[in-house]
Amino acid sequence: MAGAATWTTVAYGQKPSMPVIGYLCPESPELFGSRLEAFRQGLEEAGFVAGRNVAIDFQWANGQYSRLPALAAELVARNVDVIVAPGGAPVALAAKATGTSKTIVFEMGGDPVQLRVVDSLSRPGGNITGVSSLSVDVSPKRLELMRDVLPTATRLAIVANPTSPTAPSQLQKLHAAAETLRVQLQILSASKEDEFESVFAAVAKDGASGLVFTSDPYFAFRSARLAALAMKYQIPAITQTRDFPVAGGLMSYGGDFMQSHRRAGVYAGRILSGEKPSDLPVQLVTKVELVVNLKAAKLLGYPFSAAVIAGADEVIE
Template structure:
């Protein structure tokens, strides 16, 4: 920025040459000149870049499909809340204060809502698992209006299916535990949903709350203590981004568990059922690219990624001493052996 400033205001060629020589020469100047002409995406994430790695990959793929490649014709400025969701509104405001072309708020309703609160002019593309209308992010899926649009997966809606799968796996048990994140804006709806499903399935629910990593081990011990047949995680990004930790805990505590994210069975957990995040993040990238090209977010309908995937881990089942019924084996999208 400093180089650009001096280069731009240098007035005479000689002055500019001196300034450039002093400040690192032509290379630095051209880089900044290119950055000046490149559009900038502000990327707001609730976790760290490391936790978002697979999501970012999908996002960049979508961006490339729309014709943008980071560093070549688009710059991306990242803001990470590092798991502290309370920091999101401040980070969103920081981004909004910068001269950026579009804000990508990926990874949950909290991020989308923080971005929405920060600006009503900069286009926002969100990515979340819940119902954007119920959460008050948009008023219509087909015509979102305003400055934001985005992608929603069916993760939140299918929490109840997780309970159903768990019940199918352990038909002999009448009691199951569900893990809720009380800070999540979707927790109330999900709990109601799960309770209704439990009633329909005729099972008893043990509700466990946890919004911090430190509370995770306690949740697993509580499952054992309550005598529940398994632990079903509600859809929540905080849980989803900590799949490896949860998988390790489930193995250590020998608790049959199920989350929304495929990362969980891939890391040794029992199974997962939820929206395909690689598709939703890819779609987010496509939308960000289309907005950079000049399309208006109000005219881009909110897309729902309808694909829901069931991942199961046979090894984890073996370790737990349980076996999958044919209906689950038959409908699994991926079986990890």
């Protein structure tokens, strides 16, 4: 709360003529730093530099997603020129729920059409548009990859966040994929950080050989914690974000968040330049990246096949 107050004051120091971006962030500045940097790059591509010709009014939920609607309402009340809702479907939905007439630029992993955020990708309609990173769509691919690593496994554990709006559709797709891949699924839930340990403990106890995380921003932003737990319990795991293998986890498969946040920045800039959101189709991230950590594989005792390594966009040794 104190953090939010200090960050927001930045906006009020700016010249009144400068347009203001309301930046609704589900996490804290520390966790969101790399995404914010990508966003700033995109803004700059569109000709806007924060502090010079645009001001950014931040609202930080610091991981408490339940506060997002209140923070979104706060931004709307401040009459910002454009609302940027990055970091997942909950943020976009919270911003949209305010019913503001201001343009909303989202960045999420889910399918914005299915979530009823937009009417269609090519013509979003209304005052909202943005970028989808495809992370949600590729949940079955994570299951497939885990299956490649553990070809003999018959039972794999899935972790879903029950509070996530995309959880049901992801689970549905995962079940279908599991049938194709002929594995059994063990569905686990976690929506708070302190529930993570019990998830790993349950997997270790229940004998499922691998752990697949559904796409969820809450998980994504806590990759370091998840990596540490995976190593602690010696469980091979896969998540959506590269942060996970970088922090010592086994591997990740998901949309390139640098690309998605940068494009959100470009769109925010174009909106500030006067373009209408209805003219800006929803962009899908073109790059879905596979990152593997050979060191973790060695520690866990599950070496990657040549095919997996060949297909990896980044290999951490």
